[in-house]
Amino acid sequence: MTTKSVSSRRGLMLVMSSPSGAGKTTLSRRLLESDSSVVMSVSATTREPRPGEENGKDYFFVTHERFREMIDHGELLEHAVVFENRYGTPRGPVMQALNEGKDVLFDIDWQGTQQLAESAGDDLVRVFILPPSVAELENRLRKRAQDPENVVQKRMAEAESEISHWAEYDYVLVNDDLEDTFERLQVIIKAERERRRRRPGLSEFVRKLMDERPKNK
Numbered sequence: 001m002t003t004k005s006v007s008s009r010r011g012l013m014l015v016m017s018s019p020s021g022a023g024k025t026t027l028s029r030r031l032l033e034s035d036s037s038v039v040m041s042v043s044a045t046t047r048e049p050r051p052g053e054e055n056g057k058d059y060f061f062v063t064h065e066r067f068r069e070m071i072d073h074g075e076l077l078e079h080a081v082v083f084e085n086r087y088g089t090p091r092g093p094v095m096q097a098l099n100e101g102k103d104v105l106f107d108i109d110w111q112g113t114q115q116l117a118e119s120a121g122d123d124l125v126r127v128f129i130l131p132p133s134v135a136e137l138e139n140r141l142r143k144r145a146q147d148p149e150n151v152v153q154k155r156m157a158e159a160e161s162e163i164s165h166w167a168e169y170d171y172v173l174v175n176d177d178l179e180d181t182f183e184r185l186q187v188i189i190k191a192e193r194e195r196r197r198r199r200p201g202l203s204e205f206v207r208k209l210m211d212e213r214p215k216n217k
């Protein structure tokens with residue numbers, strides 16, 4: 001048995017949810033830059049692109065007709081209406097990445113997380129990001145300066161409803177200092193990768209260890 005096979009493992013499906021503006025996108029970008037085992041699930045959405053957002057990188061920006069078609073053809077792992085727009089996770093790229101042993105990161109809301117939980121089972125790790133305060137959440141949404149005032153207000157109005165789902169998650173991080181939050185996120189991922197159930201090579205490794213025992217003693 002090689003060291004490689006003992007360390008082989010199933011990929012994680014790492015979900016991050018939060019009220020809008022708490023910092024999921026920022027943390028996701030940091031993680032993708034620092035960890036080549038992690039790939040992002042790029043969602044499809046009917047919302048308009050923000051300045052600087054790229055089709056295929058930040059989202060697949062699609063029409064309502066195309067979104068409907070994706071649902072009808074079973075192309076989405078989950079989908080939901082969030083802030084009056086439709087969002088969904090394309091199935092194909094997620095399955096391919098997991099088959100390649102990658103960890104897949106999802107920036108999705110509580111509705112999508114509940115749907116993934118029904119199908120993903122043990123592969124799912126759910127992290128909820130909280131802002132240090134409501135005032136700071138609003139401050140971040142405004143400082144991001146990418147949404148018009150009515151959109152910021154709509155997102156603030158929905159914050160309480162999103163936060164009310166915090167206890168459905170495995171981990172909850174208060175994103176006050178970004179560096180500190182990012183470090184704690186990395187610790188979670190490291191520990192989750194070591195879980196016994198995600199390491200199919202362990203049983204055989206242990207069997208071989210036992211066979212190495214000196215016999216007749």
Ligand SMILES: Nc1ncnc2c1ncn2[C@@H]1O[C@H](COP(=O)(O)OP(=O)(O)OP(=O)(O)O)[C@@H](O)[C@H]1O
Pocket residue numbers: 018019020021022023024025026027140141143144175176177178179181
């Ligand atoms: N710990 C932090 N301290 C200060 N500012 C932060 C922190 N984390 C994120 N921000 C800033 O807050 C703003 C919102 O962050 P981000 O876009 O990552 O939120 P989000 O949760 O992805 O929001 P959405 O759900 O709307 O996509 C950004 O301008 C980001 O730079």
Ligand SMILES: Nc1nc2c(ncn2[C@@H]2O[C@H](COP(=O)(O)O)[C@@H](O)[C@H]2O)c(=O)[nH]1
Pocket residue numbers: 017018019020043044047078079080082083087088089107108109110111112113
């Ligand atoms: N259920 C899903 N929720 C998603 C998906 N992609 C993004 N989202 C969530 O929507 C809101 C708003 O996102 P924004 O980019 O418009 O700010 C946010 O909470 C995301 O987590 C998805 O595929 N499924």
